[in-house]
Amino acid sequence: xxxxxxxxxxxxxxxxxxxxxxxxxxxxxxxxxxxxxxxxxxxxxxxxxxxxxxxxxxxxxxxxxxxxxxxxxxxxxxxxxxxxxxxxxxxxxxxxxxxxxxxxxxxxxxxxxxxxxxxxxxxxxxxxxxxxxxxxxxxxxxxxxxxxxxxxxxxxxxxxxxxxxxxxxxxxxxxxxxxxxxxxxxxxxxxxxxxxxxxxxxxxxxxxxxxxxxxxxxxxxxxxxxxxxxxxx
Amino acid sequence: xxxxxxxxxxxxxxxxxxxxxxxxxxxxxxxxxxxxxxxxxxxxxxxxxxxxxxxxxxxxxxxxxxxxxxxxxxxxxxxxxxxxxxxxxxxxxxxxxxxxxxxxxxxxxxxxxxxxxxxxxxxxxxxxxxxxxxxxxxxxxxxxxxxxxxxxxxxxxxxxxxxxxxxxxxxxxxxxxxxxxxxxxxxxxxxxxxxxxxxxxxxxxxxxxxxxxxxxxxxxxxxxxxxxxxxxx
DNA sequence: CGCGCAATTGAGTTATATCAAATACGGTGG
DNA sequence: CCACCGTATTTGATATAACTCAATTGCGCG
Numbered sequence: 001x002x003x004x005x006x007x008x009x010x011x012x013x014x015x016x017x018x019x020x021x022x023x024x025x026x027x028x029x030x031x032x033x034x035x036x037x038x039x040x041x042x043x044x045x046x047x048x049x050x051x052x053x054x055x056x057x058x059x060x061x062x063x064x065x066x067x068x069x070x071x072x073x074x075x076x077x078x079x080x081x082x083x084x085x086x087x088x089x090x091x092x093x094x095x096x097x098x099x100x101x102x103x104x105x106x107x108x109x110x111x112x113x114x115x116x117x118x119x120x121x122x123x124x125x126x127x128x129x130x131x132x133x134x135x136x137x138x139x140x141x142x143x144x145x146x147x148x149x150x151x152x153x154x155x156x157x158x159x160x161x162x163x164x165x166x167x168x169x170x171x172x173x174x175x176x177x178x179x180x181x182x183x184x185x186x187x188x189x190x191x192x193x194x195x196x197x198x199x200x201x202x203x204x205x206x207x208x209x210x211x212x213x214x215x216x217x218x219x220x221x222x223x224x225x226x227x228x229x230x231x232x233x
Numbered sequence: 234x235x236x237x238x239x240x241x242x243x244x245x246x247x248x249x250x251x252x253x254x255x256x257x258x259x260x261x262x263x264x265x266x267x268x269x270x271x272x273x274x275x276x277x278x279x280x281x282x283x284x285x286x287x288x289x290x291x292x293x294x295x296x297x298x299x300x301x302x303x304x305x306x307x308x309x310x311x312x313x314x315x316x317x318x319x320x321x322x323x324x325x326x327x328x329x330x331x332x333x334x335x336x337x338x339x340x341x342x343x344x345x346x347x348x349x350x351x352x353x354x355x356x357x358x359x360x361x362x363x364x365x366x367x368x369x370x371x372x373x374x375x376x377x378x379x380x381x382x383x384x385x386x387x388x389x390x391x392x393x394x395x396x397x398x399x400x401x402x403x404x405x406x407x408x409x410x411x412x413x414x415x416x417x418x419x420x421x422x423x424x425x426x427x428x429x430x431x432x433x434x435x436x437x438x439x440x441x442x443x444x445x446x447x448x449x450x451x452x453x454x455x456x457x458x459x460x461x462x463x464x465x466x
Numbered sequence: 467c468g469c470g471c472a473a474t475t476g477a478g479t480t481a482t483a484t485c486a487a488a489t490a491c492g493g494t495g496g
Numbered sequence: 497c498c499a500c501c502g503t504a505t506t507t508g509a510t511a512t513a514a515c516t517c518a519a520t521t522g523c524g525c526g
Contacts, residue, residue, distance in 0.1 A: 075387040078466045083387045100376050105383060129365055142375040143333050149382035150338060154308040154316045157390040158427050160481070186505065194391055194427075196483055201505055218492070233311050394514070419473065429515060434473055451524070 016042065016117075024091040025117060026065040026141070029133035037127060043118040053094065053108040053116070060098030062118045066090055069114030070182055073106035074191070084192045086148060087111075089175060093141045099124060111182065157194050159232075164193040165203035166232035169213065169223050183221040249275065249350075257324040258350060259298040259374070262366035270360060276351040286327065286341040286349070293331030295351045299323055302347030303415055306339035307424070317425045319381060320344075322408060326374045332357060344415065390427050392465075397426040398436035399465035402446065402456050416454040 016027055017035050027035075044067075047053060053064060056076055071088040085106065088094055094108050098121045127134045155167040168189060172181045184192070189200035207213035212224045212231075249260055250268050260268075277300075280286065286297060289309055304321040318339065321327055327341050331354045360367045388400040401422060405414045417425070422433035440446035445457045445464075 073383075075383055077387055077391065079392075081387075081391055083391050085383045085386045097376060097380065100373060102376070102380075105380055128368065132362055135361065135368060139371070139375075140333060142372075142379065143330060143335070146375065146379050146382060147330065147335075147338055149379060149386070150306075150308055150318045153318045153382070153386060153390060154310055154314075157386060158310065158314055158316050159312075197504090198484080198506085199482060202482095202507080205506060430472095431474085431516080432514060435475080435514095438474060 015044070021067055021090070025067060026063075026093060026119070026134070026137055029137055030127070030131060031133075034127060034131050034133070037130065038123050039126075040120045040123050042120070042123065045116050045118055047110045047114045047116070049110055049112055049114075051110045051114070053110065053114075054104050056104050056107050058104040060095050060102070060104050060121070062095055062120055063098055063124055064094040064108075064116045064118055066092050066094065067115040067117060069110060069112035071114060072109050072111055072188065074109060075106050082191060083194065084188060086145070086152065087192075091141075092145070093138075096142065096145065099138075111184065111188075152192075156192055161193070161195045161199040162203045162206070163232045164195065165189065165200060165207070166228045168192060169207075169221075170225060170228055170233070173223050173225060180216050180220045180222055183215065183219050185219075248277070254300055254323070258300060259296075259326060259352070259367070259370055262370055263360070263364060264366075267360060267364050267366070270363065271356050272359075273353045273356050275353070275356065278349050278351055280343045280347045280349070282343055282345055282347075284343045284347070286343065286347075287337050289337050289340050291337040293328050293335070293337050293354070295328060295353055296331055296357055297327040297341075297349045297351055299325050299327065300348040300350060302343060302345035304347060305342050305344055305421065307342060308339050315424060316427065317421060319378070319385065320425075324374075325378070326371075329375065329378065332371075344417065344421075385425075389425055394426070394428045394432040395436045395439065396465045397428065398422060398433055398440070399461045401425060402440070402454075403458060403461055403466070406456050406458060413449050413453045413455055416448065416452050418452075 016022065016030075016038070017032065019025070019027075022028055047069075053071065054060065056074070066088055068090055071092075071094060072084045073086040073088065073094070074082055075085050076082045088108075094116070095104065097103070097105050124134070124138075128138070151171070155171065156164055158164075159167075169181075169183075172183070175181070186201040186204065187197045189195075189204070190197045193200065204213060207223075207228070208215070210227075212227050214222045216222055247268075249255065249263075249271070250265065252258070252260075255261055280302075286304065287293065289307070299321055301323055304325075304327060305317045306319040306321065306327070307315055308318050309315045321341075327349070328337065330336070330338050357367070357371075361371070384404070388404065389397055391397075392400075402414075402416075405416070408414070419434040419437065420430045422428075422437070423430045426433065437446060440456075440461070441448070443460075445460050447455045449455055
């Protein structure tokens with residue numbers, strides 16, 4: 001199993017104050033006073049592609065806020081089947097269940113190079129008591145996760161295989177800033193959509209033939225959003 | 234369209250203090266002081282089966298905490314397809330998205346006789362500021378909704394039709410207090426599982442033939458949990 | 467008792483899964 | 497830089513499960 005690339009541990013929250021992407025992560029709205037209340041180490045961790053951040057069933061002393069990269073959350077069934085139930089990207093939180101003392105609901109596996117801040121739940125608990133701003137940030141994240149979960153069901157688990165693949169590509173494209181986006185392996189696409197690897201492959205191959213999808217590199221692609229939307233939405 | 238049965242509006246929060254099921258609903262952990270901070274009317278509303286509580290896209294000035302009964306949340310796709318993405322029961326919250334000022338993500342439709350407390354979001358917002366207990370209650374509800382959404386994907390949208398129906402019955406049974414549980418229409422089962430009405434019907438009919446499922450009345454049933462689990466989990 | 471809706475059943479069609487093989491691709495070492 | 501290897505992807509043939517359409521049965525309610 002691949003593992004952690006770099007771990008920069010540091011005491012206190014001084015670097016949080018000056019974090020270049022603070023506006024995107026959990027602590028966006030905290031003020032200097034708030035940071036002074038943080039007395040536990042917040043680690044800044046980088047993972048290489050394919051790393052496990054945590055496993056389903058693990059005890060969860062941490063919440064992870066994603067600075068960059070893409071993470072899949074995998075859930076296993078008793079019979080061995082597994083589904084990818086969510087993708088997390090910059091600004092999202094992983095391991096929310098830790099805030100209620102639950103064990104991990106999923107495997108969290110990196111698709112990309114991923115950089116996260118690992119925040120002890122005690123920090124969240126403490127700040128939560130006194131800083132309404134963090135509350136709001138948490139509530140927003142939670143709400144976003146929930147409505148994302150709903151879309152996952154209606155858009156990605158409904159309709160035939162081609163529709164599902166098309167909707168997945170549109171979602172991935174939408175989430176991207178530039179005009180290219182992350183193209184998952186066909187196996188992962190299948191696990192997201194509840195279809196086989198082959199079905200995911202057949203759909204993507206067909207889209208390529210129609211010139212609705214162009215592979216730009218190993219795992220980056222471009223799509224004709226208008227056409228895919230017209231055909232499948 | 235069927236509609237509201239009874240609406241008992243009242244000022245203040247006096248009745249909340251004495252609510253018989255307060256330990257199950259959102260305000261379980263509030264104290265007397267907290268209730269005195271409530272200055273907007275909380276309505277106590279009953280709906281008959283098949284009523285719309287709100288529609289996807291509606292503006293949402295309220296959150297609903299469910300006192301009794303069962304509610305389905307329906308989400309529509311542009312092409313007209315629709316999925317039931319969640320079921321809500323006693324203690325759950327409907328319309329959480331209102332807390333972020335968003336419009337309704339779903340149609341909320343009653344399956345049962347349903348009784349709810351309709352709480353203006355301003356009440357939540359105000360209390361949230363000062364009462365950590367309400368925070369915790371909200372976070373717990375949110376977390377529950379989210380992990381429920383994940384199960385919905387892995388258990389109810391994965392595997393063949395019979396497996397899905399079996400897992401749905403197991404979930405419904407699990408949520409019930411006595412040994413009978415609410416048996417949805419085949420159409421609703423289909424909308425929850427992403428299969429056709431006929432497929433849902435064929436699976437349930439088969440389970441009846443095997444004596445793994447017995448209909449007790451119109452929409453109540455019993456299952457042999459051990460056997461369904463052994464066969465399909 | 468009969469009406470209307472829901473559930474069941476069956477036959478035929480289609481989409482997807484399954485199984486197997488061939489091709490493309492990225493990464494590695496010479 | 498090229499050749500090779502292992503893995504991912506694509507493709508095809510077949511089997512199977514689900515959908516579609518239509519008809520029948522069952523059930524609750526007036």
